[in-house]
Structure formats: structure tokens, C-alpha cells
Amino acid sequence: MSQDKAPLRVGLAGLGTVGAAVARILATRRVALSRIAGREIVLAAVSARDRSRDRGVDLKGAQWFDDPVALAAAPGLDLIVELIGGEDGPPRATLETAIKAGKGIVTANKALLAKHGVKLAKAAEKARVPLAFEAAVAGGIPIIKTLREALSGNEITRIQGILNGTCNYILSRMETEKLAFGEVLADAQRLGYAEADPTFDVGGFDTAHKLAILTSLAFGTRIDADAIHVEGIASITPLDLAMADELGFRIKLLGVAVRTPNGVEQRVHPTMVAKGAAIAEVMGVTNAVTIDADAVREITLVGPGAGGEATASAVVADITDIARGRLAPPFGLPVDALAAPMRAPMQRHEGGYYVRLSVYDHPGAVAAIATRFAEQKISLESILQKGRARQPATAFTRNGAENAVPVVLITYATAEGAIRIALDEVTADGHIAEPPQVIRIERE
Amino acid sequence: MSQDKAPLRVGLAGLGTVGAAVARILATRRVALSRIAGREIVLAAVSARDRSRDRGVDLKGAQWFDDPVALAAAPGLDLIVELIGGEDGPPRATLETAIKAGKGIVTANKALLAKHGVKLAKAAEKARVPLAFEAAVAGGIPIIKTLREALSGNEITRIQGILNGTCNYILSRMETEKLAFGEVLADAQRLGYAEADPTFDVGGFDTAHKLAILTSLAFGTRIDADAIHVEGIASITPLDLAMADELGFRIKLLGVAVRTPNGVEQRVHPTMVAKGAAIAEVMGVTNAVTIDADAVREITLVGPGAGGEATASAVVADITDIARGRLAPPFGLPVDALAAPMRAPMQRHEGGYYVRLSVYDHPGAVAAIATRFAEQKISLESILQKGRARQPATAFTRNGAENAVPVVLITYATAEGAIRIALDEVTADGHIAEPPQVIRIERE
Secondary structure: OOOOOOOEEEEEEOOOHHHHHHHHHHHHOHHHHHHHHOOOEEEEEEEOOOOOOOOOOOOOOOEEEOOHHHHHHOOOOOEEEEOOOOOOHHHHHHHHHHHHOOOEEEEOOHHHHHHHHHHHHHHHHHHOOOEEOHHHOOOOOOHHHHHHHHOOOOOEEEEEEEOOHHHHHHHHHHHHHOOOHHHHHHHHHHHOOOOOOOHHHHOOHHHHHHHHHHHHHHHOEOOOHHHOEEOOOOOOOHHHHHHHHHOOEEEEEEEEEEEEOOEEEEEEEEEEEEOOOHHHHOOOOEEEEEEEEOOOEEEEEEEEOOOHHHHHHHHHHHHHHHHHOOOOOOOOOOHHHOEOOOEOOHHHOEEEEEEEEEEEOOOOHHHHHHHHHHHOOOOEEEEEEOOHHHOOHHHHOHHHOOOEEEEEEEEOOEEHHHHHHHHHHHHHHOOEOOOOEEEEEEOO | OOOOOOOEEEEEEOOOHHHHHHHHHHHHOHHHHHHHHOOOEEEEEEEOOOOOOOOOOOOOOOEEEOOHHHHHHOOOOOEEEEOOOOOOHHHHHHHHHHHHOOOEEEEOOHHHHHHHHHHHHHHHHHHOOOEEOHHHOOOOOOHHHHHHHHOOOOOEEEEEEEOOHHHHHHHHHHHHHOOOHHHHHHHHHHHOOOOOOOHHHHOOHHHHHHHHHHHHHHHOEOOOHHHOEEOOOOOOOHHHHHHHHHOOEEEEEEEEEEEEOOEEEEEEEEEEEEOOOHHHHOOOOEEEEEEEEOOOEEEEEEEEOOOHHHHHHHHHHHHHHHHHOOOOOOOOOOHHHOEOOOEOOHHHOEEEEEEEEEEEOOOOHHHHHHHHHHHOOOOEEEEEEOOHHHOOHHHHOHHHOOOEEEEEEEEOOEEHHHHHHHHHHHHHHOOEOOOOEEEEEEOO
16 A cells, blocks of 8 residues: 655654654554555654663654654654643643644643633644543543444533542442452552542542533533532541442442533532442443433443553544644634533532432421422422441531431432532531532433 | 535435434434535436325425436436445446446445445446445444444454344343244234344345455455354244243344454354443344444443434445545445455354253263263363253143253363264254254453
């Protein structure tokens, strides 16, 4: 086959786990990639701090730069792949420099995209260079390409994703082994599945960065990461997981973006999802995204959300697309055609709720609570009350709650504001021994 | 936003369920599509037999053709969308005429692609026109785009798919409602989920057409539909589904293409898949495809495999890609770079097997059977023998088998040839009352 086009000369900034895997794939699949792309893809330059480390690939043919920004400015490169990470500083300067120098960019940097994605897309559009970031969300799952290219015939109504493998790993083990959050977290840290400071993952912030990007692609709006309502998973207990199981649900940390009459809701929180739904069946570090849309109804993509090779797979797909000249606007539309974010306030969120209360075992307490809900026009789908004997006492001894029993209320769709008022009143009434546990239900 | 490019003028051949949905989406999303594609997409001409039927869309602006081949030859059109169906005759003439006239083509015609896909791709390549067929496999699931564009960094090792909604619907209901194949089929026919002549679906042939296309994309080989080993689902009984359940499996009709040391195996057959695997959890008419590859490990796409709107979603995605000039070779590589098919003979298939035997309840029968397997060096992972009392007698009264009890053997990976010899011998020995039921196991 003739290769009449000039090779695509790639500069790779960052040779950590993902960067090294990209370099290896470009080397081992050199012939295959040239056939797929219709031209050679050459790793012409790299930038990393440590030149001596063995990365499982011969980098002697690549020019070395200590400074990624110098790499981005260097002549003779067509495309800069940024795999450094971090929302400002060197990675940002690297990308901006590359665009100014007329080079295309590929990045896996979700934090930077969540903060500066629109500016970056605007700069790339102006410079007429490609910008691609499949690897920024859900690792090896082609969710960016799917949203950007495969659903043009659809009005998307909702997107929900398990976007953080650490959280799904923790919740999965809590559920199957009936362990407390802290226990599994410690184990995950020991196994390298969770960071020493786990806040970014278990607090929902990593999921929020990724959701911000998906929301823009799904709804054609400018990225609006600040509008995301974020709750983490630290408050989830084995009792909640057991109750969920009994009620036909699983609990997942989801990033959800949904079109409502009030605008687009973006939220990250532990979520009750019906067992049997594709996303509910995803266990362990695996990621998944479910898209609801008018024509296609529902599609779900499941796969590895992290890992050097899987993330590198997404990076190489972007490189190949660019090599072939198969381009799309980074967020699916020209930047000026992206709509202003339409923030739907969380107080106006409507949905079902799981409310677990630790209720003092006095006559009339449950009736009084049900009355407070009724006053807010909240309809209850079910009430599940467990006798004390059926639960280990230790689960309810916080706040001297030896006399309390768990009562779970499942509501029909209702407004978040109503739930909050009802729970404030129930708390003021003095019937409950602990702050209420509230988990939103996402219906199919 | 400026639309400096000329509109893409589309001719649509076939206004059945899918064609009408395509016409509706092109009309209702005209503005959105022009933003996404960077140019207007105009439905300029249509071809269908019945001009008078209400298709929920105003087609007065489109030129009408009675003959799709005349539509394909008509001046002033850039792209022909073929939604007629059928592997030869008018649809084939339509596509060939369009290519000769320098028009791009989009088709959902899996039968035609399975038979003539390579020739068609060669003609399109020579004429330098695009050929796209996302809708030909798994309806609204973007499996073609994923295989063609998103996995360039991977060596794919296996692809397995639930590609026929009718079969999955029948097996799902047989499992959950413990009904016989014939009962559910009759019900599916009544509900419109199965054709009056169901052979094409339940015999596995529709799955085979789709698998042939996926195999080419996954392994870079020319389509080789004739090499596919095809078995349908008519032999599956409620007892098999119950046994599968007990052993931790579900039974799905899968299309499987796998790279082996002997070449590429392509096979369609009822398959035991481990519960918990993403593909095992897909119930009802939904389709799913799982791809195993070296970098990404495993990804699964789940969604609607049929239906007018969902299939139209895939057609419109192809139209948008073509409008934007976002092109790839139809099968991922230039046709001359596609490798010759490397047929792996089914006799050399290696895998685990579920073997259900209806064994006469005589002392030593099971031992004699186990000996026959041992002679073929087949290792048994488990043997499950059910006492007669625990099964309804009616399940075993065929062939006067009142004295027979079901015995299920699960083998470790072994050669298909060995299983066949062992079962021939067991049958000759006279220990079994019915032909053996053999279902291949697909391991994760």
C-alpha cells in the first residue's frame, strides 16, 4: 500500500504509566497504525524528567526535552500529546504553546479540560488545529467519540456514569463483603486502588470533572463544572447497601446530567439504581456510561476507566483520527454554537428518594414522621422498618442511639426542596437519633 | 455560524420503518445537524413504492422516484441511503449505481454486506466515495465506529455479541418464565417480535450476517460469511436454562469471532456465559457486543439492536460523518490491506462444554460415560446429576426415556473433535435415551 502522505510527527509530554504505554503502542503497532491512518505515525520527541528509567520501549529515536513547553514549541512536530496532568502550570502552558505553534493536541487531562476546556477549544478552532481528549473520561471506553459523533440524530435527555473506578470498587466490596467504608478504603489504599489522600476520588470531585466534559458534549453547552452538585460516598454504610439490596437497588456513585424543564442538572452523588439496569451490574473498578436519548432510547458503554494500557488505547485512537484528518469540533459543535450553561438548581431537582432514619423506638414516631412527609405532599412508595433484633446493635450506637431502629422511606418523584423541609422538621421533632441518610434514586 | 460549505444532498431509497424515521430525524433536527456537520443536510429525493402513506413527515420538498436505481443515478445528489434490504436485486443495483455515479452510500443492509461487502468497498474506494453501514449491525449501538476508529491501538483477540433481539427475547423469557422454546416463539410472533417464518432469526443466520461484518472490522480480514459455523436456539430447553442457572451461567445466542493459533474462528451458537459478565446480564430484545483486546482489555456496548428510531440514529450518524468529511475506509483498512480470511476449522475449536445427557438410570452408566470422556483426555470440571424426583417427568419422556435422568457434564477447555468422538461413543454404548445436548462455554 502506498503511503503518499507525510508521516505524522508526534511529541509526547509525560512518560508516566499512560505515556509509556502510548509510546509502546506506537512502537509495537507502527505498521498496523500506518495502515489504519493512511500515513506513518512517528514518535519524534518526548518530554519527561527522568531519562534513565526503563519504560519498556526504545526511545532512542525520539528527541528528548526536559521542559514540555519547549517540546510544544519545537519545530518539526505536528501533534503534542499531553499526559502530565494538573489543571494549570506546565500542562496548560504546554497545550497553549502547542496550539500557538500550529500543532494539534491530544490530552487526557480532565481537570484542565473541566476548567479551561472551552478556552482551549476556542484557541484550537482559531488556529485550525485538532484537539482531542478521549482518554480524559472513562479511560478505554469510547464515550467521547460516541457522544460527539455517533448520536447526532438524537436529542439526549440524560447521561449517567460510573466514572470513578475507586468509588465503584469500594462500594462493590462494601456490598458483597458487608464491610464499612473505612475498612475497604484502607484496603484499597494498600492495594494501590486509592490514593493516600482519597478525597479527590471518594469525595466525587474526579467524577465531577469528567461529568462536566460529558455534559457539554451531550447537551451542546459550554462546560460548567462549578454548577455541579457534588456528594461523595463516605457516608454510605453497609446497612444502606443491605437495605438497597432488599428494595431491589444497588448504590453507585454516579455522575448524572439530565435535561429538565428548569435547565440541565449536573450532579454527582451516591445513587440508588435498579438491579438489572446495565449500569447497576457494573462492579469493581470498571466504569460505565448510560445515555438516554430520543431515537436510540438507551445505550450503555462498559469498560476500564483507568490503567495505563486502557487509557493509552484512547490516546492512540485520537492520534489515529488526527493522522487520518478525521476531525470534529472538540465538543461536537463550533465553540460559538455551544449554548450558555442552563443551570437547574438542585433545590428544584425532582426524583425519588431513599431516606433512612434512625428512629427512637417510641409509639407513634413513625406515624409522626409520615405525617411530616405528607404535609410536604411527598408520596411514599414504601416504608421498611426493621426490628432491632434483626440488625447488629453496633450499627446504631452512634449518638447514644441504642433505642433507635432503622426506618427506610422510599418516595415517589418529589422535589428536593420538599424532602429537605420534611427532614428538617423530622429532625426538630426529636424522633430521630442521627442525621438522616438521604440517597437519590435514579429511575430507568 | 457561517455555513460556507454547500449542503449535502441526500437521496433516500426505502421508506419503511427505518427510512421514515431517518426522514423524520433529518427534518426535525435540521438545524442541529447543520451545526454538527458544518453544513446543511437536505433530504432532496426519496424512493418508495407507496407515495400516499403517511410517514409522519412532510416529503413534499423531496423529489420522488419509483425506482431506487433511478434515484441512485439522478443528478444533484451527493449521497444515497439504501434502506430497502435484500442481498441482491434492486438494493445491490442501487448501491452499485450510486457508486458509479460518484455518490457516497450509507446502508443498513447486513445481508448484502455479508455477501458483497468487500466488492462494494473496493468499488467505493476506487470511486473515492464514502461507504458507511453503522446501522447494519446492532441497530443503535455504535459498534462499527468503535471497531473501525476507537480501537486502533489494540490487537483485538475476541468479539462476542448478542446480535439478534428476537433470540435474546426468546431465551430471556424461557429463562425467567420457565417456558418452552415453541411457546415463547408463538408469543413473540403474536407480539411482532418474531417473523412468521422465524428461521432467519432463530436459526442464527441473521446473527451470522452481522458477525461476518464485525469479524472483518475486528481482525482486518476480508468478509468470509461462508466460514461461519451456525447453530440456532430451537434445541434449547427450559431444563438447560435451569441447569445453566444452577451452574452460574446464562445461555445466550452469541456471534463469536476469536483469534486462535489456527486462524480466526467465526461461530454462532447458543453459548453458556458466566452470570455477572456484562453480556450475560443483557435481557430481552437488547443487543450487546463485548470486545476483548490487548490494551483496553474488555469493553461492552449495550443498546437497542432494532427498531426504526434506533436504527435511524445509526444511519443519521453515518450521514453526519460523511457530511463533515470524516471518513475512514469502510472496513478500517484499504481493501487491498485486508488480509485473506484465516478459517479456523470448527473441529479444532477448543473451549469448555456443557453436555447434557439423558442417562438410563442403571448402575455404572455414569461411570461408563465418564470413562469415554477420559479416553479422549477430556477433563471434567463438574458433574451434575439430578434425581428423577426433582425434575418433572414430562421433560424426559421423549423416546420412551421414562427411566432416564439428566446428567450434566461441564468440561475444562478441550477440543471440539474430542467431544464429538466421546459423544458418538457414549451414544453407541446405549447409555443415553436422547441425542446429547451440547452447548459451548465462552469464558471471560
